[in-house]
Amino acid sequence: MTEKVHSEKTSSVVKIDAYGLSHRELNEKLREVVSNGTQKIELRNVYGQRYIGTDLNKAVEIEIFGVPGNDLGAFMDGPRIIVRGNAQDGCGNTMNNGEIIIHGHAGDIIGLSARGGKIFVREDVGYRAGIHMKEYQDKKPALVIGGTAQDFFGEYMAGGVVVLLGLNLKEGEPHKARFIGTGMHGGVIYMRGSVDNYQLGKEVGVAELGEKDYQTLKELVGEFASYFGYNAEEILKQKFSKLYPRWLRPYGRHYAY
Amino acid sequence: MKTYLPPKFIVERDPERCIQCQVCVNQCSFENHYYDAEDDVVRSHEGKCVGCHRCVMFCPTGALTVRRNPLDYRENYNWRSEVIEDIIKQAETGGVLLTGMGNDKGYRIYWDHLVLNASQVTNPSIDPLREPMELTTYLGRKPDKVEIDPNTMSLKTRVAPQVKIDVPIMFAAMSYGAVSINVHESLARAAAEAGTLWNTGEGGLHPKLYKYGANTIVQVASGRFGVHQEYLDTAAVVEIKIGQGAKPGIGGHLPGEKVSAEVSMTRMIPKGTDALSPFPHHDIYSIEDLAQLVHALKEATNYTKPISVKIAAVHNSAAIASGMVRAGADIIVLDGLRGSTGAAPKVTRDNVGIPIELALASVDSRLRQEGIRNWASLVISGGIRCSGDVAKAIALGADAVYIGTAALVALGCCLCQQCHTGKCAWGICTTDLALTKRINPDIGARRLANLLRGWSLELKDILGGMGVNALESLRGNRLHLRGVGLTDTELEILGVRMAGS
Numbered sequence: 001m002t003e004k005v006h007s008e009k010t011s012s013v014v015k016i017d018a019y020g021l022s023h024r025e026l027n028e029k030l031r032e033v034v035s036n037g038t039q040k041i042e043l044r045n046v047y048g049q050r051y052i053g054t055d056l057n058k059a060v061e062i063e064i065f066g067v068p069g070n071d072l073g074a075f076m077d078g079p080r081i082i083v084r085g086n087a088q089d090g091c092g093n094t095m096n097n098g099e100i101i102i103h104g105h106a107g108d109i110i111g112l113s114a115r116g117g118k119i120f121v122r123e124d125v126g127y128r129a130g131i132h133m134k135e136y137q138d139k140k141p142a143l144v145i146g147g148t149a150q151d152f153f154g155e156y157m158a159g160g161v162v163v164l165l166g167l168n169l170k171e172g173e174p175h176k177a178r179f180i181g182t183g184m185h186g187g188v189i190y191m192r193g194s195v196d197n198y199q200l201g202k203e204v205g206v207a208e209l210g211e212k213d214y215q216t217l218k219e220l221v222g223e224f225a226s227y228f229g230y231n232a233e234e235i236l237k238q239k240f241s242k243l244y245p246r247w248l249r250p251y252g253r254h255y256a257y
Numbered sequence: 258m259k260t261y262l263p264p265k266f267i268v269e270r271d272p273e274r275c276i277q278c279q280v281c282v283n284q285c286s287f288e289n290h291y292y293d294a295e296d297d298v299v300r301s302h303e304g305k306c307v308g309c310h311r312c313v314m315f316c317p318t319g320a321l322t323v324r325r326n327p328l329d330y331r332e333n334y335n336w337r338s339e340v341i342e343d344i345i346k347q348a349e350t351g352g353v354l355l356t357g358m359g360n361d362k363g364y365r366i367y368w369d370h371l372v373l374n375a376s377q378v379t380n381p382s383i384d385p386l387r388e389p390m391e392l393t394t395y396l397g398r399k400p401d402k403v404e405i406d407p408n409t410m411s412l413k414t415r416v417a418p419q420v421k422i423d424v425p426i427m428f429a430a431m432s433y434g435a436v437s438i439n440v441h442e443s444l445a446r447a448a449a450e451a452g453t454l455w456n457t458g459e460g461g462l463h464p465k466l467y468k469y470g471a472n473t474i475v476q477v478a479s480g481r482f483g484v485h486q487e488y489l490d491t492a493a494v495v496e497i498k499i500g501q502g503a504k505p506g507i508g509g510h511l512p513g514e515k516v517s518a519e520v521s522m523t524r525m526i527p528k529g530t531d532a533l534s535p536f537p538h539h540d541i542y543s544i545e546d547l548a549q550l551v552h553a554l555k556e557a558t559n560y561t562k563p564i565s566v567k568i569a570a571v572h573n574s575a576a577i578a579s580g581m582v583r584a585g586a587d588i589i590v591l592d593g594l595r596g597s598t599g600a601a602p603k604v605t606r607d608n609v610g611i612p613i614e615l616a617l618a619s620v621d622s623r624l625r626q627e628g629i630r631n632w633a634s635l636v637i638s639g640g641i642r643c644s645g646d647v648a649k650a651i652a653l654g655a656d657a658v659y660i661g662t663a664a665l666v667a668l669g670c671c672l673c674q675q676c677h678t679g680k681c682a683w684g685i686c687t688t689d690l691a692l693t694k695r696i697n698p699d700i701g702a703r704r705l706a707n708l709l710r711g712w713s714l715e716l717k718d719i720l721g722g723m724g725v726n727a728l729e730s731l732r733g734n735r736l737h738l739r740g741v742g743l744t745d746t747e748l749e750i751l752g753v754r755m756a757g758s
Contacts, residue, residue, distance in 0.1 A: 051553050051557075071540075074553045075485070090540050090549070093540060109539050112539055112540055115485070132481070136521075136526055136527065158526060158530065158533070251533070255352045256346050256354050
């Protein structure tokens with residue numbers, strides 16, 4: 001069921017009722033709609049359909065009402081996805097470009113191997129968030145999480161920026177993730193609130209933020225705040241720590257030649 | 258620390274023949290030869306030679322001989338020189354022993370215990386020189402049944418995407434970064450000429466090779482290097498690499514030194530950084546998760562191409578393969594114990610996995626028992642040395658085979674097992690620009706295409722001798738095989754009868 005309505009700006013919005021559609025049918029519909037040059041799509045009644053936005057490489061905006069399934073925006077290259085609800089696992093998997101904004105929680109391995117684009121999550125994320133994110137030339141993925149994360153946060157990171165805000169932690173309550181940044185060999189993690197050394201992977205170093213770090217943080221937190229109605233300055237007031245890879249080649253001495 | 262490692266090889270230089278031209282000095286990337294300006298003479302170090310025979314092959318006067326250092330330790334079958342030297346290396350470095358190429362240990366090679374049948378008297382053999390002989394193979398999921406519209410006589414069944422190959426032999430995954438760009442180009446061009454497929458491995462695809470897309474299998478591995486829309490769109494097949502026969506269960510580390518500007522471009526990572534492939538795909542912890550990635554890739558390519566899944570042959574391969582097929586894989590690939598690598602821990606390469614012949618037989622049998630053999634094509638790799646091995650593999654149930662080592666040998670590889678050093682004197686397993694030039698893609702492609710042509714002709718002879726005129730008639734037809742010198746259990750797993758029975 002596809003109906004075209006006209007929003008105030010007279011740009012056309014295509015509404016799709018995803019009820020009862022398989023992921024294949026839904027994506028087929030999306031491809032068809034996007035190929036017609038549609039700029040904005042509203043997906044209603046999304047009940048766990050996977051791979052939404054995969055194989056779309058245009059700057060289309062997709063607003064999802066409901067719970068999209070795993071691999072939301074996997075291999076995605078350009079679209080902007082807004083989720084009015086929670087997202088599941090594998091969000092932004094191997095994403096090349098685009099944006100995913102989640103007004104809720106997200107599951108495990110969010111941003112897995114992403115090479116570009118931005119992901120904003122209002123609440124918490126699951127295990128191994130930001131794992132093996134990379135960067136290349138002008139591509140530098142960013143993942144901003146409003147709540148907290150589970151273990152192996154930022155594992156194997158090879159590039160990009162991950163921000164963990166911990167906004168839903170009570171005063172003095174620490175982040176609970178352990179093995180943060182294990183195997184990290186690139187990129188940077190900014191964490192708001194306290195984190196103990198025992199929670200960090202052995203490849204991770206902790207540093208104070210510099211001028212450049214604050215600049216990056218200001219931009220990303222500003223964007224985060226604008227999406228979810230926070231005051232960026234309030235968020236930035238609290239202390240952040242910077243986690244960085246101690247070695248670019250963590251396993252350089254692992255082998256006998 | 259003074260090394261206790263004795264020289265592995267001795268280089269003998271015939272002073273009568275040596276003309277001090279220094280070709281050996283220039284050819285040896287391991288710096289075994291050197292020019293002594295003071296004495297105006299070319300000499301050799303002891304201990305640096307890896308036995309690749311590059312200098313021997315290029316010495317214009319045939320002055321060089323490379324021989325194994327006799328290493329006259331006291332005889333000890335248990336404490337062989339290799340064991341002693343490995344211990345010495347680790348005592349001096351404290352690291353994981355790295356090596357290249359495939360398992361070189363004496364595990365039984367079942368191909369050598371299988372023999373093929375031929376027609377005699379009761380049915381005529383066919384002479385492929387004068388009669389058509391079909392090697393064409395279609396890779397992809399086959400429907401359980403086909404329906405034809407009786408009115409239009411056209412196919413009603415929606416058939417999953419198929420890829421046609423003219424010979425059942427493809428080039429195995431070897432990543433750019435592990436091998437040089439000229440090797441990739443040689444493989445791509447030879448595949449295009451022979452009507453078969455080559456495989457990028459997990460290091461991405463160089464833009465100048467995109468034009469060979471119709472003959473290209475692109476890999477998506479745990480590192481997801483160079484995976485983007487255009488890469489997926491260009492390929493004929495997308496292959497998810499779960500494992501590799503040389504190092505089942507483990508990932509890979511391409512050292513930063515090998516990540517040159519060009520390698521950085523295809524892998525889409527910064528120059529000089531380590532390219533780390535995690536052990537597992539972190540979005541695949543189960544068959545259900547595998548199904549998820551298979552379908553993600555089907556979505557990403559709009560259901561236009563087969564999705565392949567490659568695993569290393571391990572103890573439970575048959576059950577795993579059944580899961581892979583049910584997860585939606587259109588092609589499944591088994592890489593056996595003798596599969597090669599550009600770098601792997603020696604302990605893994607030499608001790609982990611099972612022989613491909615047994616894995617192939619048990620997977621094919623299992624899929625047949627479950628009635629799902631047609632759901633996926635079955636490709637095997639890991640130690641295919643000649644067309645005889647190919648024929649036996651097809652008879653055991655494979656749809657096609659991958660060759661890696663054999664292809665590299667065609668390009669000049671002498672199996673010196675130094676791939677992990679990046680210093681390959683033959684210009685194969687290196688990203689050093691000077692060494693890379695040693696493979697000329699015009700010649701490389703010719704040598705590879707020649708090899709495939711030779712093997713194809715031999716396969717046709719074998720088929721003709723059996724009295725069949727299509728590879729399809731041999732596929733999975735184990736009655737064409739007999740075992741020699743195998744136990745009852747081995748025969749049972751292979752599904753083959755004892756020769757003479």
